[in-house]
Amino acid sequence: MKTPGPTARDAGLVACSVCHLLCPGQPPGRQARTDKCPRCGARLYSRKPDSIARSWALVIAACIFYIPANVLPMTTVTSLGTVQSDTIMSGVIYFVQSGSWPIALVIFVASVFVPLLKLFVLSYLLISVQRRSRSRLKDRTRLYLITEAVGRWSMLDIFVVTILVALVHLGALATIQAGPAALHFAAVVVITMFAAMSFDPRLIWDAKEKTDE
């Protein structure tokens, strides 16, 4: 068994979450602290406050928004009196049918795959931390970093809607309007970004130290 080195918390130190300055911490056992980092002014905490509760709340909120985001229309095209509404999935299917496979794949990954993956990965990480799992610590840290980095790309569909709305402006001939799903989908993206930010990957490693002692 490897002897684990101490963590900053064991040494009575707190690393600033923004600039990584090591600051002296409060005696162990006291959780609430309101100290600020002397260098950059960020709030200092050994572990993010209420990390698990906050992440769960945001994950659940995002799951709720995810339903209207996929059921309601994303765009509504009015062309010569005919009205056609498209959801996220029907937009993907349109590209598949018209033969633009690469574009269909890009939209599918950004708007369907990534948000779902993010919700599943965050739930998995939260459950594994709550069960104090000690398996694959390194892989789970990496999984968290990837999830956090990739989440913003889901905004792609919102930007596409913004551009289409601006471009297709032909009065009675053709206009595109943003549908209610756009708002819900944007909420999913923003909320999952906050959920990933409020999760503290150091909690993954805390399970290891508890059992090694």
Added chain:
Amino acid sequence: MISGLGDPRDIVKRIPAMHLMACHECDFLQKIPQVPEGAAALCARCGTVLVRNKPKSFQRPLALLVAGAILFVMFNTFPFLTFKQGGLEHRTYVVSGIRDLADQGMPQLAALVAFNLLIAPGLHLLAFLYVLVPVSLNRRAPGMFRVFRYLRLLQPWHMVEIFMLGVLVSMVKLAKMAQIVPGVAVYSLTAFIFVMAAASAAVDPHEVWERWEDPR
């Protein structure tokens, strides 16, 4: 592999704090060796990059930021995409879509897009200049470390590169319906993405943070 640093309680007395660093992903406390230029130090426990030694010059990122500022003004003022169909021509700007979303009764969405596309990148540029100009002159500006912190918090919300992918998707989507002509703003936006990415990559954040202890 992982060697403990001994008893955690008196670790601070034995090893000077400037050589110690706690991994920001797993809180593992470790000694950071001298990192040769171009190399990086990884966390001994979870493998996250802790320190990357980049060239110690602020000339290059500053030059890139000045170019970024010019490009920022350009993509906001020049025509963006033009829609052509038969005799019809409809010219748009980067802000057109944001204005149209607000007109269609979605001010929240318009505000979010404006934040991701214009406000966050603009603030990013200004904050970066506010920190790098004094640092490169070996001076301090009031609150510059605080500003540098905001800069790092702002980073994930700056989504110009995702918008650019959106431009490509929209052009393919409308290709059958009309001719879409990219304007100067499209090219300036592309250049802006590369210039800002290069500026961020050229700055070692620890090099800025270290000025706090040692104003040279």
